[in-house]
Amino acid sequence: MKRVVITGAGTINALGHSVPATLEAMREGRCGIGELDFRDVERLAIKIGGQVRGFEAEGRFNRQQMSLYDRFTQFTLTAAKEAIEQSGIEFHGELAARSGVVLGTAGGGVSTWDDNYRSVYEDGKNRVHPFVVPKLMNNAAASHVSMGYNLKGPSFTVSTACASSNHAMALAFQMVRSGASPAMVTGGSESMLCFGGVKAWEGLRVMSKDACRPFSANRNGMVQGEGAGVFVFEEYEHAKARGADILCEVIGFAMSSDAADIVMPSKQGAARAMAGALADARINAGEVGYINAHGTGTAANDKTECAAVADVFGPHADDLMISSTKSMHGHLIGGTGAVELLACIMALRDGIIAPTIGYEEPDPECALDVVPNEAREAKVDIALSNAFAFGGLNAVLALKRV
Structure with a gap:
């Protein structure tokens, strides 16, 4: 079994258009959630979200690319460029033949679906652009990367709702650890803010208006966001041999x-998944210093996750830092898992724990150290x-x- 390390990271999200900008915002406890700005937003009951602002696709991609890239693909390519450039890895020869990309997305080209449904059903048009299918398909971003x-090498997309990115990164990790691939580009992206x-998420009645x-x-x-997080997962000896800067190890x-x-x-x-990760990594519960929680802000999720943490970590749960x-x-x-992995890297590499902002009242069913409102300096090994x-x-x- 090979050791697996992360040698590159890239992102674009409501907090920043790069990893440094995002981590700075996390350290400051800045809120990227605000009023949504798109067509027909006034018809929605939910009018807030973590929207990416100031992103101009026209300056990044040419006309032909724009006809092929949904917004979720644009985000992916932006994050992938940052991650691969930071890693310094170059894919050619045998390395290119065996390396691949596994990305997560739940909806794929939602904006493309939305625009073309409008065109056909509302505007009465009988033709759509010939590239609509390759633009909206869930694997578009992975294919373009x-x-x-x-x-x-192995390249595909995982679609498992809110766990898509973590499933994708777990599979990429497994491929590198097994020796099947020396390096994998992995992470995930989403752009459902149209x-x-x-409107679809409104129907669930789990959304916050404020x-x-x-x-x-x-x-x-919960509050919807959009963006992408992309990483280079690489076999440790391969990364070491080329002098790569290692951000952290996936264990x-x-x-x-x-x-x-x-x-x-x-x-x-949830408890089986956390306990299983500890077992797979061959570590004890007491060695974990920080958990980046799923922490959606719904009544059911947060108390269930805290109960699962308490079950798995026992007395050590009181010593853990957990934030959303x-x-x-x-x-x-x-x-979401891809962008949130950045908070784990910051905790491990920089010793800074991203806060849970907006915390106002203690909940006895969530009685853990949730790092409320302000970032914290702390040494974390796992x-x-x-x-x-x-x-x-x-x-x-x-x-x-x-």
Whole structure:
């Protein structure tokens, strides 16, 4: 079994258009959630979200590319460029033949679906652009990354709702650890912030109209976000031989299914995933210093996750730091685990714990150290990143400081 390290990271989200900008915002406890700005937003009951501002696709992509790239693909390519450039890795020859890309997304080209449904149903047009299907398909972003960087190995997309990115990164980790691939580009992206995307989520009645307040007693729902997080996972000896800067090591993962309810979370399923990640990484519960929580800000999720943490970590749960950065950038659905992995890297590499902002009232059912409102300096050797999705699908990653 090979050791797996992260040598490059890239992102674009409501907090920043790069990793340094995002981490600075997390350190400051800045909120990227605000009023939504798109067509027909006035028809929505939910008018807030973690929208990416100031992103001009026209300056990044040419006309032909624009006809092929949905917004979620644009975000992915932007993040992938940053990650691969930071890594310094070049894919050619045997390395290119065996390296690939695994990305997560729940909805794929939601904006493309939305625009073309309008065109056909509202405007009465009988023709759509010939590239609509390759633009909206869930694997579009993964395919364009593979083509853009000569990645000829295993390349595909995972779609498991809010756990998509963590499932994708776990699979990429498994490929590198097994020796099947020397390096993988992985992460996830999402862009559902359009009229149809938000209207669909409104129907669930789990959305907040004012703020995301994970673990706070007065929390009243989740807030959608958008963006991407992309990483280079690389075999340790390969990275070391080329003198790469190692951000952290990925040491384990686990996946579980609640097999219970399509929307209600299960304490047992979440606990099995966390315990499984510890077992896979061959570490004890007491070695974990930080958990980036799924922490959506809904009543059911937050108390269930805290109960699962208490079950798995026992007395050590009181010593753990656990925070939800969704309070700052919103819930990126299929892309959320990827952006949240940055908080784990910051904890391990920089010794700074991202806060849970918007925390106002203690909840006895969430009685853990949730790092309320202000970032904290602390030495952390091992961190977990949780993702628990609709459908009862759970994925947890374990990372270690190098």
